[in-house]
Amino acid sequence: MYLTGLTLENYRNYRSLKLSLKPGLNVLTGENAQGKTNLLEAVYFTSIGKSMRTPRDKELIMWGEDRARIKAEAVGRYGRKKVEFLIDKRDNKRVAINGAEVRKLGELMGVIMTVLFSPDEIAVIKNSPGDRRRFMDIAVCQLSRAYFYLLSRYNKTLAQRNRLLKSGTDGDTLDIWDMQLAGAGAKVIKTRRGFINRLSALADRNHRYLTSDKESLTLNYESLAGETEEEIRDVFLSELKRTRDKDVLYGFTHVGAQTDDFAVLAGDVDVRKYGSQGQQRTAALSLKLAELDLFKEESGEDPVLLLDDVFSELDEKRQEKLISRLSGFQTVVTCTHVEENLKRYFTDANFFRVQNGTVSEV
Numbered sequence: 001m002y003l004t005g006l007t008l009e010n011y012r013n014y015r016s017l018k019l020s021l022k023p024g025l026n027v028l029t030g031e032n033a034q035g036k037t038n039l040l041e042a043v044y045f046t047s048i049g050k051s052m053r054t055p056r057d058k059e060l061i062m063w064g065e066d067r068a069r070i071k072a073e074a075v076g077r078y079g080r081k082k083v084e085f086l087i088d089k090r091d092n093k094r095v096a097i098n099g100a101e102v103r104k105l106g107e108l109m110g111v112i113m114t115v116l117f118s119p120d121e122i123a124v125i126k127n128s129p130g131d132r133r134r135f136m137d138i139a140v141c142q143l144s145r146a147y148f149y150l151l152s153r154y155n156k157t158l159a160q161r162n163r164l165l166k167s168g169t170d171g172d173t174l175d176i177w178d179m180q181l182a183g184a185g186a187k188v189i190k191t192r193r194g195f196i197n198r199l200s201a202l203a204d205r206n207h208r209y210l211t212s213d214k215e216s217l218t219l220n221y222e223s224l225a226g227e228t229e230e231e232i233r234d235v236f237l238s239e240l241k242r243t244r245d246k247d248v249l250y251g252f253t254h255v256g257a258q259t260d261d262f263a264v265l266a267g268d269v270d271v272r273k274y275g276s277q278g279q280q281r282t283a284a285l286s287l288k289l290a291e292l293d294l295f296k297e298e299s300g301e302d303p304v305l306l307l308d309d310v311f312s313e314l315d316e317k318r319q320e321k322l323i324s325r326l327s328g329f330q331t332v333v334t335c336t337h338v339e340e341n342l343k344r345y346f347t348d349a350n351f352f353r354v355q356n357g358t359v360s361e362v
């Protein structure tokens with residue numbers, strides 16, 4: 001899949017932009033604070049309906065304006081696709097896919113697939129478990145609308161249970177919510193575990209490539225015990241029972257999919273805690289490249305790669321290895337300038353200059 005066009009109106013520092021993109025490498029250069037990340041953020045938004053930088057959509061509206069528009073056009077295996085967002089200051093955002101408005105955001109999943117590499121994404125290994133859960137969930141959502149709806153059901157059930165805990169409720173009512181939570185939670189956990197197991201094999205392959213076979217990589221999903229959905233549900237229920245007094249005392253749910261994590265082992269060292277900075281970055285890159293491979297395997301479609309300022313975070317060898325993995329994919333790269341050693345890789349690239357909310361081809 002590749003993007004053919006991006007249109008922005010009153011979006012961040014873009015008053016009005018109509019940009020044509022080509023397959024292959026698109027390189028956006030520009031000084032700081034000109035709108036490079038904003039542009040990638042807009043593409044990312046059309047892919048998952050959320051910014052990678054803020055949970056508050058309204059921040060995307062140009063200051064002083066009431067609404068912003070983002071439109072992305074792409075060509076995939078099954079023809080042309082168009083995603084249009086209207087973000088309104090006083091209303092919920094609205095989205096149309098191929099000209100028809102859709103009511104549920106889940107319908108957006110998988111329409112435009114993206115994999116984002118940014119310094120924040122590269123930090124996923126050393127960040128908190130919450131960031132690693134976000135990484136998993138965004139990837140799995142792009143692959144499965146059913147998972148998107150399942151996860152929102154789980155989160156709503158959890159929020160409701162927490163409200164009940166805070167308001168003080170009787171045990172019978174909690175029993176009902178426990179059943180619901182464990183039922184949805186077991187499905188979430190089983191899906192994520194399956195994803196991490198598949199990702200692990202692909203991440204290992206990429207990690208060996210990036211480290212010239214010096215290091216292996218293993219991912220282990222960390223959650224409640226149990227293999228089958230029923231087993232996980234039973235463990236979940238008994239854990240909820242065990243921690244209920246504590247839950248009631250503190251007013252929130254202590255066990256469940258919302259506390260899960262995955263371990264990242266280089267050889268047998270837990271890189272989350274004991275990895276060197278370079279090791280953590282390389283492992284994160286391996287994860288991202290594995291995500292790319294998995295999307296391709298699973299959907300038969302090439303995702304669009306968004307690379308926000310990542311080259312400056314990597315040493316030359318990793319930079320070059322990363323670039324050679326990009327061939328065949330449409331990639332949108334941002335940087336302040338193209339470093340000398342990378343110039344020879346960018347000979348066929350389309351270059352754009354980003355300046356104060358305008359983009360010109362160079």
Ligand SMILES: Nc1ncnc2c1ncn2[C@@H]1O[C@H](COP(=O)(O)OP(=O)(O)OP(=O)(O)O)[C@@H](O)[C@H]1O
Pocket residue numbers: 011012013014030031032033034035036037038039059060061062063309336
């Ligand atoms: N809602 C908004 N309305 C208008 N301008 C905004 C809005 N949100 C952010 N900006 C401005 O957009 C500018 C560009 O931001 P962006 O993050 O895209 O820069 P960048 O080119 O990626 O810079 P860097 O190289 O430092 O990463 C910022 O200076 C910011 O003030």
Ligand SMILES: [Mg+2]
Pocket residue numbers: 036037038308309
């Ligand atoms: Mg930026």
